[in-house]
Amino acid sequence: MDSTTLILVALGGLIIGFIVAKIMEKGRASKTISNAKKEANAILKEANLEGENVKKDKILQAKEKFLELKAEHEKVIINKDKKIAEAEKRTRDKESQVSNELAKNRKLNEQLDRKIKDVAHREEFFNKKQEELDKLHSNQVQQLEVISGLSAEDAKSQLMESLKETAKTDAMAYLQTTLEEAKLTAQQEARKIVINTIQRIGTEEAVENCVSVFNLESDDVKGRIIGREGRNIRAIEAATGVEIIVDDTPEAIILSCFDSVRREIARLSLHKLVTDGRIHPARIEEIVRKTEKQIEQEIVEIGKRTVIDLGIHGLHPELIKAVGRMKYRSSYGQNLLQHSREVAKLCGVMAAELGLNPKLAKRAGLLHDIGKVPNTEAEVETPHAILGMQWAEKYGEKPDVCNAIGAHHDEIEMKTLISPIIQVCDAISGARPGARRQVLDSYIQRLKDLEEIAFAFNGVQKAYAIQAGRELRVIVESEKVSDDKAAQLSFEISQKIQTDMTYPGQVKVTVIRETRSVNVAK
Template sequence: MDSTTIIIVGIVGLAIGFAIAKIMEKGKASKTIDSAKKEAASIIKEAELQGESTKKDKIYQAKEKFLELKAEHEKVIISKDKKINEAEKRTRDKESQISNELAKSKKLNDQLEVKLKEVDHKSEFLEKKQSELEKLHKSQVQQLEVISGLSAEDAKSQLMESLKENAKSDAMAFIQSTVEEAKLTAQQEAKKIVINTIQRIGTEEAVENCVSVFNLESDDVKGRIIGREGRNIRALEAATGVEIIVDDTPEAIILSCFDSVRREVARLSLHKLVTDGRIHPARIEEIVKKTEKQIEEEIVEIGKRTVIDLGIHGLHPELIKAVGRMKYRSSYGQNLLQHSREVAKLCGVMAAELGLNPKLAKRAGLLHDIGKVPNTEAEVETPHAILGMQWAEKYGEKPDVCNAIGAHHDEIEMKTLIAPIVQVCDAISGARPGARRQVLDSYIQRLKDLEDIAFGFGGVQKAYAIQAGRELRVIVESEKVSDEKAAELSFEISQKIQTDMTYPGQVKVTVIRETRSVNVAK
């Protein structure tokens, strides 16, 4: 065969093979369709069966739910019927009770009508008797007028005049005897009350001063306190504002400052530093800050103990703090807290002697000088009695106490009996021999005025009057005051002191400007 024949035979063979394959595929497809139809029919049948069972379950559940709701509804109906029956029973009881009350009320009304009739009958009888008495009285008066030859009005006026004269003479005699007796006994009784009060209160004399002595275990500690080139002692003086005098006194250092709070801070700080052994400028500043916080807490504790000791309750926390601050204040050399406690006790005793409220008098006596511990410099211009009264009013004290505080130096009018008691007891406490030293108070005031002048200039951070007022040390803020301005500030403060104050000798003004750079290594 040639090539053409071979190609034709090949094409025919391919066509036959393709036809056979098509026929085989159709057979397989018809089988697949039949099996799918069978599966679909079985699935439909199973679905119908499951639907029937689900329908029956739902119907059964619905019937059960209906029966439950029906049972609950029957229970509610039964409870409501029970409540209705109970309400009906209460109503019947009330009706029977009301009926009984009405019957009682009707019975009482009948009895009242009977009593009213009896009263009417008696009143008619009394009116008849009264008319008969009046007729009899008139006839007797007429007979008396005929016998005496005077009318009734004339006789009444004569009797009144005689009674008036007798009463007036008796009253004048009684008043005169009472006044004479009061003059004889009033002064004697007043002296007796004051003397008894003073005798029942005994206190020491004033011992306030401006220096404290810090005792050391050995003189070797003095060198550590001074530090290299005196840096430790300078840091301590700058932080506390207290002049520290290290001299030849064995095992002692003298702390000098007019402000007892600063002096106490310096003393406690020195004690902690010496006990700890680490004494350097950074440690000094840390200890001083902690000690100042400790002193503030101690002030509150002192105030609480004072009011508890005196039996005073319900005092405002700010007033308690002011009472605690009194421990570190003095008036004419007399410790202010000791003076106020003494006045409170005197007021309580005197009020009890006079039959007044001793607790209220104690309260007024304790608070009478709180105006001497101001929080701000502006308040110093106000008299301490008025300032104390304003504080007492601000913190809810009673008007009697406020008036007694404000009037104890006669700055306002006394409106209560407690006010003169506070004034008298203040005089008793302050005027007794040895109670006060006026020179010390004027000296302390001069030192305070020196510091106030420094604070009047801008940029001043701290100001301390040291060396008994012969030096004013001023610490300024380096950001606000330059070196040239510091020199000017020193001159201006010295001129202000020279112009506004009177003082012995000279006052040295030292302005300190310090720059610090602080970084932390982590």
């Protein structure tokens, strides 16, 4: 075979091989496609099964949730039904109780009607008896007049003369008659006019330190403060012990009291009442009680600020409270807290110059007059320096401080170098021109003595000296003091004041007795 034939044969073989290869490749492709279709069908079938399962699960969950919500709803309905049944039961019980109460009230009304009729019959019977007694009495009086040869008035006069020392009620009437006769004499009246004039002049300086001006937004508020027939202003004065002066001064009223604490309580209480707008006796008493607690807290805060400002540490709480109370006390017209702060600063400077302990000197200087602050107990006749030393010892102060307090007026011997420093600084503070006024201090002491005399009697609940000491208002406990006893108590207090005290002019003693009945409506 030639080369051409070989080439042709080779080409033919190649073509045949190519065709065979294509045929085989096509068979494999169709087989792959068939397998892929089978797998796809299987996946779809599996997916459908899973979807059906998920659908069934969700349906079951929805049914369970529905049953759960239904059960909860039924519980709520049952609880509501139960509450409604309980409310209905309570209502039926209340209705039954009201019916029983109404029946009781009807029975009580019937009993009351019977008792009223019985009382009317008894009253008629007693009236008849009284008429008979009056006739018998008049007959007996006529017979006694015939027997004794005296008229009824003459016998009564002789009886009053013989019993006026023992019968206090008749003695008061006799004393009143004597006073009326004495007033008729011109000389006695002239003396009273002169004494009252001296008294008004003598209290001029005291008034500057014993009054506070309470400013108002308008004069319309004055009428609300006074109240219907003056009940509000009387309630304020009774609760605080402060005299309230309402005059023609525009947009202002005056609070008068020698005690600065009571005056401040009245001022703050009025401010709260006017701001709130509700002014009536019950509200007044409530506000005054709250204000008293507020003042007590403020006193403690003033004491704390004072000791912090002066750099004094470790002071007993009771002594801190006493320092705070100094703000509302005066000594010879000088504010006690300002005086004590001034003495403390002077003591600190002087002690530092002498090489002594300035903190200890400040401490003693601040506390040197705590004996002038009234204690919660009754005041005793002890010099204020000794009383202050006793308090300092009681509350754990050092011996040097206690000795300086007790010796600053030479009541005891000075044992430390701080003691003369306290004495000198106290004199420096009080010796400044205009620092002190003897008249004001004696005036305040006189008012305190007036109140103490009232408290010495049994049954006295409160006592307030007002109108610059010209009136003593005493509030008594209605359970312990009767109306007759109140008149007698007024007389006895006036006699005690007249015997034990020296004062200009007159002192009017007013005894107030009131009865309160309190019930609670539920």
